[in-house]
Amino acid sequence: MKKADRVRWWTYLLLGVATLACVFPLYWMFVVATTDTATATKLPPEILPGGNFFHLAGLVFTTVPFVRSIINSLVVAGSIGIGHALLCSLAGFAFAKLRFPGRNALFLVVVLTMTVPTQLAVIPQYMIISSLGWVDTLQALIVPGLASAFGIFWMRQHLATTISDEILQAARIDGAGTWQIFWRIAFPLVRPAAFVLGLLGFVTAWNDFLWPFIVLKSPEMYTAQIAIKALQNSYSIDLGLAMSGSFLATLPLIVLFVFVGRRMVAGIMDGAFKG
Amino acid sequence: MPEAEARVRQSLAERVAPYAYIAPFFLLFAVFGLVPLLFTFYVALFDWNPIGEHVFIGFDNFTRLFGDTRFWDAAWNTISIWLLSTVPQLLIALVLAHLLNHARLRLAVFFRMSMLVPYITSVAATTVVFAQMFDRDYGLLNWLLGLFGVGPIDFLQSGWGSHTMIAVMVTWRWFGYTTLLYLASLQAVPRTIYEAASVDGAGAWKQFRHISVPSLRPVIVFTIVTSTIGGLQIFTEPLLVSNTSPLTCGPARHCQTLTLFLYEQGFGQFQFGYGSAIGVALFVLIIAVATLNYVLSTRIRPERG
Structure with a gap:
């Protein structure tokens, strides 16, 4: 092997530093979430977790309706994840495999919507939700997030490369309708990609803050993220409380990541630009 | 000719299908993205209280903003x-x-x-x-x-x-x-x-x-x-x-x-x-x-x- 082909030691050093930087804040969150205020405010700081985890976690559950918050988050993120996997696959299928007038122009519109900043329009968005009578409900969070331009773009790419026109032709000759072709042939073939897209939708919805913060009013409707904010308001009482809430609100995603993180990484890289 | 009729109806459904498949996204984007964005420009021209009156004031909000x-x-x-x-x-x-x-x-x-x-x-x-x-x-x-x-x-x-x-x-x-x-x-x-x-x-x-x-x-x-x-x-x-x-x-x-x-x-x-x-x-x-x-x-x- 030529010298230039070897991996240099500083490559590992830099990647090691980056890995540490990625993981340490989560570790630190756990450390502070396990120590009492006296320890958390001690200098030099305690670097190892303390024994206070269950005490603080218990406080989280009594200060805010945290179980409800986690359930709300699961409902919202779960619905959006499933909605994404289905609706974006369906639209991606139409753009990748069906011929219809205006197809290319409409797809261009889909791509262009990705560049439209809509978060700054929260005031009229709130007015619309309000006129639908959806303020302080979970559907106000679910419905707007059911499909995305990014998801359609992503599924179209997968459908275009995975499914050959011959298969579709054969199915048509056998008398299958468009819906059957999608549901029985196309979708099963791109299910792995749709699964990763659903996961990304789930993670984004789970972590969303601004919109739930505006729309949700009563503590029973809070998602986990808004519960963190509510815990922070009582920050002065206990430094570890908001940290414990943050840790508990992140824990489900960490568990999820342990099981499907590899597929998420592969999915993100598959969906990215090539060349 | 019920059979022919059925075929016509089916082919119509088939022709509409692609639009039906992409419709949810466009509908959602219109209602929760585009319309609110455009409406932002409209509301900006008003003195708009969410539970009270809204009065057209032209560009006064912008004059105030720039100052x-x-x-x-x-x-x-x-x-x-x-x-x-x-x-x-x-x-x-x-x-x-x-x-x-x-x-x-x-x-x-x-x-x-x-x-x-x-x-x-x-x-x-x-x-x-x-x-x-x-x-x-x-x-x-x-x-x-x-x-x-x-x-x-x-x-x-x-x-x-x-x-x-x-x-x-x-x-x-x-x-x-x-x-x-x-x-x-x-x-x-x-x-x-x-x-x-x-x-x-x-x-x-x-x-x-x-x-x-x-x-x-x-x-x-x-x-x-x-x-x-x-x-x-x-x-x-x-x-x-x-x-x-x-x-x-x-x-x-x-x-x-x-x-x-x-x-x-x-x-x-x-x-x-x-x-x-x-x-x-x-x-x-x-x-x-x-x-x-x-x-x-x-x-x-x-x-x-």
């Missing part, structure tokens, strides 16, 4: 935080993607997965933990600085301090995700190009500068545009970083961004008209910066020689 020092401060804070978070994030991602692209790298899957850990951590949780690390009295960072005889620094009490702190949070959350996007693009570059360069005696830096960066041009443009649109609308970090006066990001508004200012006026003061005028101003800023970025970043070209 409002809080607006200019917020605009500056937004741009400053965006620059401080985007530039390092993209540079770090470039370097890491280049390193991760090495064919003989061990632990490659482990490194890639670690890069995605910040992305699954919510902004709210990120802000809470970083705010603690940057705390003046008990923060990890000030303790470390103290070992070198520096500080303590009260990050929240200064413009540059609070901007840096928020920029660190944004960078932390996104650099790994961006790294993976860049890495995916790099993997599409044929290995033989690197091998040939290596045979010709090009070192790591030259390979990075003359092969990796130019071949990443499309994805770099993409990430710059998306981080502009996302970064200039930043809200959650400045809101959560100060727990005493969240709506202004500290009493002195050192890190109040435009979206936070919009929220304060719209939902804190119930001035929907004035809040919408802030939204319009933010829209113009985003379009201007995104266009500028696009023009600048299309200048990244493969170098000759």
Whole structure:
């Protein structure tokens, strides 16, 4: 092997530093979430977790309706994840495999919507939700997030490369309708990609803050993220409380990541630009 | 002729099917994206109280906005935080993607997965933990600085301090995700190009500068545009970083961004008209910066020689 082909030691050093930087804040969150205020405010700081985890976690559950918050988050993120996997696959299928007038122009519109900043329009968005009578409900969070331009773009790419026109032709000759072709042939073939897209939708919805913060009013409707904010308001009482809430609100995603993180990484890289 | 009729009906359904499949997205985008965006321009022309009257006042909200020092401060804070978070994030991602692209790298899957850990951590949780690390009295960072005889620094009490702190949070959350996007693009570059360069005696830096960066041009443009649109609308970090006066990001508004200012006026003061005028101003800023970025970043070209 030529010298230039070897991996240099500083490559590992830099990647090691980056890995540490990625993981340490989560570790630190756990450390502070396990120590009492006296320890958390001690200098030099305690670097190892303390024994206070269950005490603080218990406080989280009594200060805010945290179980409800986690359930709300699961409902919202779960619905959006499933909605994404289905609706974006369906639209991606139409753009990748069906011929219809205006197809290319409409797809261009889909791509262009990705560049439209809509978060700054929260005031009229709130007015619309309000006129639908959806303020302080979970559907106000679910419905707007059911499909995305990014998801359609992503599924179209997968459908275009995975499914050959011959298969579709054969199915048509056998008398299958468009819906059957999608549901029985196309979708099963791109299910792995749709699964990763659903996961990304789930993670984004789970972590969303601004919109739930505006729309949700009563503590029973809070998602986990808004519960963190509510815990922070009582920050002065206990430094570890908001940290414990943050840790508990992140824990489900960490568990999820342990099981499907590899597929998420592969999915993100598959969906990215090539060349 | 019931059979023929059925065939006609079926073919009609078949012809409508593609439109029905793409309709949900367009409907959702229209109702919750486009209409609200356009309506922002309309509401901005009113003195609009959410539970009371709304009176047409023309461009008065904008006249007031341009004379409002809080607006200019917020605009500056937004741009400053965006620059401080985007530039390092993209540079770090470039370097890491280049390193991760090495064919003989061990632990490659482990490194890639670690890069995605910040992305699954919510902004709210990120802000809470970083705010603690940057705390003046008990923060990890000030303790470390103290070992070198520096500080303590009260990050929240200064413009540059609070901007840096928020920029660190944004960078932390996104650099790994961006790294993976860049890495995916790099993997599409044929290995033989690197091998040939290596045979010709090009070192790591030259390979990075003359092969990796130019071949990443499309994805770099993409990430710059998306981080502009996302970064200039930043809200959650400045809101959560100060727990005493969240709506202004500290009493002195050192890190109040435009979206936070919009929220304060719209939902804190119930001035929907004035809040919408802030939204319009933010829209113009985003379009201007995104266009500028696009023009600048299309200048990244493969170098000759």
